Amino acid sequence: MPYTTEEGGRLNNFAVEPKVYTAEPPTKNQIRNYIILGVGAVVLVVGLFAVAIGVS
Template sequence: MPYTTEEGGRLNNFAREPKVYTAEPPTKNEQRNYIFLGIGAVVLLGSLMFVAVSVSSVG
C-alpha cells in the first residue's frame, strides 16, 4: 500500500487520488460496434427466453 509523507515526516496511509481526465465521446466506429453488441444482446436474451418458455410449457 503506498504511503504519502506529510510535512513533518508523518506517514499518511490514505489512498492516492487518481488523475482526473475528461471522457471523450465515442467515435462513429465505436457507436456502430455498440449498436451491433446491443442487437446481439437482444437476440441472445430473446432466444434464451424462447427456450425457457418452450421447455417450461412441455410437460
C-alpha cells in the same frame, strides 16, 4: 508516499490519487459496435425466453 503527522506523532498515510481526465465522446466506430452488441444481446435474451417457453 504522502503522509501527515497528527497529534502524538502518529502518521496518517494517504493513497496516491490517480490522474484526472475528461471522458471523450464515443467515435462513430464505437457507436456502431455498441449497437451491434446491443442487438446481439437482445437476440440472445429473446432466444433464451423462446427456449424456456418451448421447453415448458
